[in-house]
Amino acid sequence: MPDEPTEKNKWDRWAGGIDCPMCQPRPESNEYWDFVARLNISSLYLSKNQTYRGHSLLILDVRHATRPDHVSFDEWALFCADLYAAEKALMQTLQPDHINVEMMGNVVPHLHWQIVPRYRSDPRWGAPVWTTTRNEMTVTALPQADQIDLIRKVRNATNKEALPD
Ligand SMILES: [Zn+2]
Secondary structure, eight states, rough: OSSSSSSSHHHHHHHSSSSOOSSSSOOBBSSSSEEEEESEEEEEEEOOOOOOTOEEEEESSSOOSSGGGGGGHHHHHHHHHHHHHHHHHHHHHHOSSEEEEOOOOOOSOOEEEEEEOOOSTTTTTTOOOOOOOOOGGGOOOHHHHHHHHHHHHHHHHHHHHOOOO
């Protein structure tokens, strides 16, 4: 299949803002996330993979951007303020032993933070959560009622207006 995009040229297309899966309009729910709250310049989503309870993504809303130098300093400052609010909400809601905040863009090159609460009991305590390939990651889905309850608690803790359902 000569037209089948390879992983590499898919990344290049997405980095150029073509068919980027994190650009707006963005689904409130898909196989990867559920919407939690709209913040100043970004939106918070609870990951469908809850191996690390509270694992969330904070995705830049205003435009496609791949790296920090693609946004203005004021936009970057607002994005960091949103990260602060999201991290604090997750810490208050879940009281994990630690929390990881990571910006990589190796899979989806659109500015987003991975916010990963860490627990002494978690499968990779003392090490990064990321293994060598995504296929090696442990995947844990919560029962739907638990996922919805967790979304509500984190949303309340952000002290921000959520989008109407
Ligand atoms: Zn994008």
